[in-house]
Amino acid sequence: MEQQSTPRPGELSWRLSSHPITLLCFLGFRVSSLLVYLFGIYIFSNSYVFIFIVTMLLLAADFYYLKNIAGRRLVGLRWWNEVDTATGDSHWVFESQDRSGGTDDMGNAKQSQNMTDKRFFWLSVYVQPALWIVLGILALVRFKNPIWLILIGELVFLAVSVLGGLLG
Numbered sequence: 001m002e003q004q005s006t007p008r009p010g011e012l013s014w015r016l017s018s019h020p021i022t023l024l025c026f027l028g029f030r031v032s033s034l035l036v037y038l039f040g041i042y043i044f045s046n047s048y049v050f051i052f053i054v055t056m057l058l059l060a061a062d063f064y065y066l067k068n069i070a071g072r073r074l075v076g077l078r079w080w081n082e083v084d085t086a087t088g089d090s091h092w093v094f095e096s097q098d099r100s101g102g103t104d105d106m107g108n109a110k111q112s113q114n115m116t117d118k119r120f121f122w123l124s125v126y127v128q129p130a131l132w133i134v135l136g137i138l139a140l141v142r143f144k145n146p147i148w149l150i151l152i153g154e155l156v157f158l159a160v161s162v163l164g165g166l167l168g
Helices: 020-043 048-075 115-142 147-167
Strands: 077-083 090-096
Touching (some): 020 115, 115 147
16 A cells, blocks of 8 residues: 655645645635636526626626735735825825744744745746637637627736736
């Protein structure tokens, strides 16, 4: 009988995560919109509106979870929009926790960054827009029903916007 090898630190195994439930929910949101789109085309292809609405709602939930929960717990990111009341201009404010370890000003030990959480987070942030772009190219090549390009265009725009927001 084979023994299961224990994953080494930093490997892509959700079992090594500091926040496994947060990580699994985050990955679930990232994958769910892709799956609804893919299965929707081949199973519910007559219901464009249903697929459009569900996919957009899942992507909105993914954005909320990424911005407010997963980004904070997995990699220590926080960001929000502030509006200057005098001029009406808005700008994004980004914060990142220092999770390099060591001690803070009070001598307390800082929490070090979990490399598994960090790798899963950034890999999924980069892969999702790339997958939407590939699906957009496939929709162009197939050109079976051009209305799907509207949905793909919006999804690519939203995914790239999130990526751009995270990269600053």
